[in-house]
Amino acid sequence: MERPAQQQPATTLFRFEGVTKTYGSITALDDLTLNVPVGAIGLLGPNGSGKTTMIRSLLGLIPVDRGSGEILGMDFRTRQLEIRRAVGFAPEDECLFPRTVGVEFVAYAGELVGMGYRDAMQRAHEVLDYVGLGEARYRKVESYSTGMKQRLKLASAIVHDPKMLILDEPTNGMDPAGRDEIIELSADLSRNKGMSLLFSSHLLPDVEAVCDYVIVMGSGKLLQQGPIQQLKQLHQLSFEMRLKSDGANFTRRLAALGCVTRIQDDLLIVQVPAGASQNLLWEAAAAGNEQIRYLRPQRSTLEEVFLDALKQPNGRAV
């Protein structure tokens, strides 16, 4: 079921204007300014980069020292409780309501947001089925595995059908199968169910699998933001190739033509001299009687985008 047209969200999911937050001598957010559109947003950054502080600021869980901002059109300095009603949040740490079974856990989470008991209980059954915990709904939550606990947190975050979902390191400590399930659920919620998503993780493949927009944080500053496809820009002078032969002669020939080559996995990465084009590669192959099986301009990986962003002194937006 898609959201009705009148509930279409605004174009801006959240924004920060010069937000600074310090803990004693540590600056967790440093004059942070950004504007993020609705959609599935990946939040990247190394440990201590300010990701969790940013999420807590968004939810109005902590007061900021300076600056202002909005989430879903609500000022996070003054409308904290309304924000937490509209947003679902699954914290990073392992956290449980003790002495409950799965369905009570999720229903209790719903009641705490303001749902009536019957609604919360009915909805708890639905979302537990959705996250694949239907069989375990009457088991004590203390007995759940790590993956089940993560899915339980996800269920309790979406029980009240929030407009936006914030997942803080949702795949931490999970086995590959469990990770895939969380990624699949997150992607489904954001792509098919109209729920905006802020997906904080240090696992780049997870972010890439779920999100279409990314924010890179470092030392409390914004280092990079933009649609992932744009950030993974094409390199004008760099190409990925695969040859029929081992390519040793071809590599020597390219070096003589001024190209820089390196092997990456089973690909030959070639950087042609300035002013040259991929025709140079075709000509070199023809001259050396080499068969090119694969050739395309090189595209940055998200990992490269991330590492490049961390090297930059100041952030930028695409």
Add this chain to the structure above:
Amino acid sequence: MPIFDQGYQHWNGQLANQTWRWLVITRQGLRAGMKNIIVRIVLLLAWIPAIALAAFLCIWGLLERQSDLLSGIMPILRLLGSSIVADPKHYRLEVWTISFHFFLSVEVYFSMILILLMGPNLISQDLRFNALPLYLSRPLRRIDYFVGKLAIIAALLGMVMVLPAIIAYLLGLLLSLDITILRDTFRLVVASIAYGSVFAMSGGLLVLALSSLSRNSRYVALFWLGVWFLGGVLGQALDANARDQRRHIYFANIDRASMRRVPAARSRGERNRFEREMSDAYRRADEEFQAAEVRASATNWRPLVSYTANITRVGEQMLGTNNSWDALSKLWPAGQRQTLLLFWKGQQYPWYWSAGVLLGLFGLSTWILNVKVKSLDRLK
């Protein structure tokens, strides 16, 4: 996309407003607590004194109406005293007050047991399972969290102290068929509610504070037992020590009187006079001892170390128990009045000392909770 996607359905219901959000925590806490069979048993047992109170007030109502239904138990009722049986309405307030006092004093112990069973888990389990981020990331303030947890204790104490007191009062009222009873004794209902509220606030906040000190609820339970029993035992030990010192003076006076030997070969008259003097000396020593006990009782600070003694002392003041004992003591023989009053009224140090101790504990508990249960405004 499937024609009918059962995977995830949107929810279009209304969320309740913020005012009563803490009640969700209370409901959940009570639901979880009531799963414990021992809690259910103690709750049931705690109603036995309530039934006794209700039964007594019903009998009293019938006694005021001089009902024939009581003819079978009249010999037992005469134990109350002939003056009371002859004119029960005259002693209505005093007897009702003392009945409520006994009832609430017993319920204090049941309440302590219930707090022992339910209280230690309230925050320590949340700390152990790291539930605070789950609470505080929802539209819930820290004060809502505390109020919700405190209300669990308040609800339990309400079930064993306030609710039975009100029901017993209403039953007594119905069976007396006298509207003046409302005028005379209504303050007992108010006092019972106030007594229960003070206990719930003080005991509830104290056990929450203790619960926030450890992630292991067993340690918290031991701590609560320590507050309860060690405080009581220490108070009694200090009191016994002080009483021994007063008794020592008493026996020293007796000894001084006994030192005087009956001279040999005295006349019968002289021996009689000597025995009278001895008897007077014993009586004076006895009176001095009683007077010393009464004086000591008025300034005895030692029970202040006992939590339950403080609660009971404040409760006595709310109910006006002492005035009732004073009124009833006029029916007792003059010579025994002081002794009996001392026995029934117990320690008579100023009630506000106990109120001060409870207030201090309240402040300490609030401070501990504020320090131990933090918001998420901190670094990991």
